[in-house]
Amino acid sequence: MDEQLCYAYAVVGSSAAVELTGVQGVAGAPVTLVRSGPVAAAVSAVPREGFSETALKAGLENLEWLEATARAHHSVIEALAARTTVLPLRLATVYLDEASVRQMLGEREADLAALLDRLADQVEWGVKVYAEVPPPAAPSAPPPAADTGAASEADAGRAYLRRRRHQRQEREDAWRTAEEAVRRTELQARGLAVERTRHRPQQGGLAQGVPGENVANDAYLVPHRLSEEFRNRMLHAADDLPGVRVDVTGPWAPYSFTAPLAPDAQEGAGQR
Numbered sequence: 709m710d711e712q713l714c715y716a717y718a719v720v721g722s723s724a725a726v727e728l729t730g731v732q733g734v735a736g737a738p739v740t741l742v743r744s745g746p747v748a749a750a751v752s753a754v755p756r757e758g759f760s761e762t763a764l765k766a767g768l769e770n771l772e773w774l775e776a777t778a779r780a781h782h783s784v785i786e787a788l789a790a791r792t793t794v795l796p797l798r799l800a801t802v803y804l805d806e807a808s809v810r811q812m813l814g815e816r817e818a819d820l821a822a823l824l825d826r827l828a829d830q831v832e833w834g835v836k837v838y839a840e841v842p843p844p845a846a847p848s849a850p851p852p853a854a855d856t857g858a859a860s861e862a863d864a865g866r867a868y869l870r871r872r873r874h875q876r877q878e879r880e881d882a883w884r885t886a887e888e889a890v891r892r893t894e895l896q897a898r899g900l901a902v903e904r905t906r907h908r909p910q911q912g913g914l915a916q917g918v919p920g921e922n923v924a925n926d927a928y929l930v931p932h933r934l935s936e937e938f939r940n941r942m943l944h945a946a947d948d949l950p951g952v953r954v955d956v957t958g959p960w961a962p963y964s965f966t967a968p969l970a971p972d973a974q975e976g977a978g979q980r
Contacts, residue, residue: 711755711756711757712753712754712755712756713753713754713755713756713759713760713802713803713804713805714742714751714752714753714754714802714803714804714805714806714808714809715733715734715737715751715752715753715754715759715800715801715802715803716749716750716751716797716801716802716803716809717733717739717749717750717751717752717781717784717785717788717796717797717801718749718750718784718785718788718794718795718796718797718961719747719748719749719750719794719795719797719813719820719824720741720747720748720749720750720788720792720793720794720795720824721746721747721748721792721793721821721824722741722743722744722745722746722747722748723746724748724791724792724793725791725792726741726750726788726791726792727791728740728741728750728787731784731787731788732752732780732784733750733752733780733781733784734752734754734777734780734781735754735755735758735780737752737753737754738752739751739752739784740752742806742809742810742813743810743813744810744813744814744817745813745814745817745821746817746821747813747816747817747820747821747824748813749797749809749812749813750784750788751803751806751809752784754802759800759802764800764802767800768800777799777800778799781799781800785961785963786960786961788961789831789960789961793824793827793828793829793830794961794962795820795823795824795827795962795966796961796962796963796966823966827929827962827965827966829931829932829933830902830929830930830931830932830962831929831930831932831935831958831959831960831961831962832927832928832929832930832958832959832960832961832962832963832964832965833901833927833928833930833935833938833939833942833956833957833958833959833960834925834926834927834955834956834957834958834960835893835897835924835926835927835928835942835954835955835956836910836922836924836925836926836954836955836957837886837889837890837893837922837923837924837946837952837953837954837955838919838920838921838922838923838952838953838954838955839882839883839885839886839889839920839921839923839951839952839953840882840919840920840921840951840952841882841883841886841920841921841923841951882951883923885949885950885951885952886921886923886924886952887923888946888949889923889924889945889946889949889952889954890923890924892945892946892949893924893926893942893945893946893954895945896941896942896945897928897938897941897942900928900930900931900934900937900938900941901928901929901930901938902929902930902931903928903929903965904926904927904928904929905926905927905928905929905964905965906924906925906926907925907926907927907964908925909921909922909923909924909925910922910925919953920951920953927963927964927965929962929964929965930959932959935958935959939956939958942954942956943956
């Protein structure tokens with residue numbers, strides 16, 4: 709037992725009827741509940757060798773380990789979310805033992821219970837707006853004119869300037885259209901979403917393989933009963949805007965709305 713640590717996935721209500729038979733966590737370990745008053749944490753045992761503070765630092769830099777752990781972590785959270793209101797914990801939140809988890813729950817009991825009440829029967833939807841924005845024109849000198857005199861050289865210069873103005877105008881138009889698409893998604897969310905969290909647009913490796921430039925990356929908290937209407941509104945928010953696409957994902961557990969949670973684990977924790 710001394711060779712094992714306690715991996716925590718999420719917090720749920722202690723009285724929730726959560727059936728965990730068959731739910732497996734990291735490394736295929738069975739998931740159980742640690743209860744403290746009105747709240748409980750979903751946990752599983754993990755080997756100290758792979759999840760000590762030192763091992764976690766190395767693991768979080770290993771893409772293969774990180775992907776496998778993240779998949780298991782989020783599959784447990786989604787299994788819980790299908791059954792009850794859930795407060796997701798950060799990836800790689802590991803405690804010394806179940807007693808340490810119970811202590812954390814007891815210390816944060818009132819805050820956790822209040823957050824569970826606030827998020828009851830609500831889900832998270834992700835809304836990303838992508839725009840086909842032409843790349844900025846590379847700075848260059850006007851093309852040299854042939855030896856046909858000053859008039860031809862002037863014509864070449866004017867043509868060059870026209871192309872530059874046209875390229876600049878295309879970018880400005882694309883950004884205005886993208887801004888309009890974002891405005892429309894915000895407008896369509898009114899009356900349906902109860903909260904919004906604005907994330908940084910995805911760039912670099914996070915955006916590879918996705919056409920267009922990510923200009924908005926928002927998360928909305930929506931009552932479950934309004935989810936279908938919310939999704940339909942978002943999918944059609946930019947129908948008549950050329951070069952713009954709105955991607956909608958969900959429903960998810962409310963990952964983006966539990967930021968105040970993030971309790972410290974005794975063996976270290978990584979970011980989601």
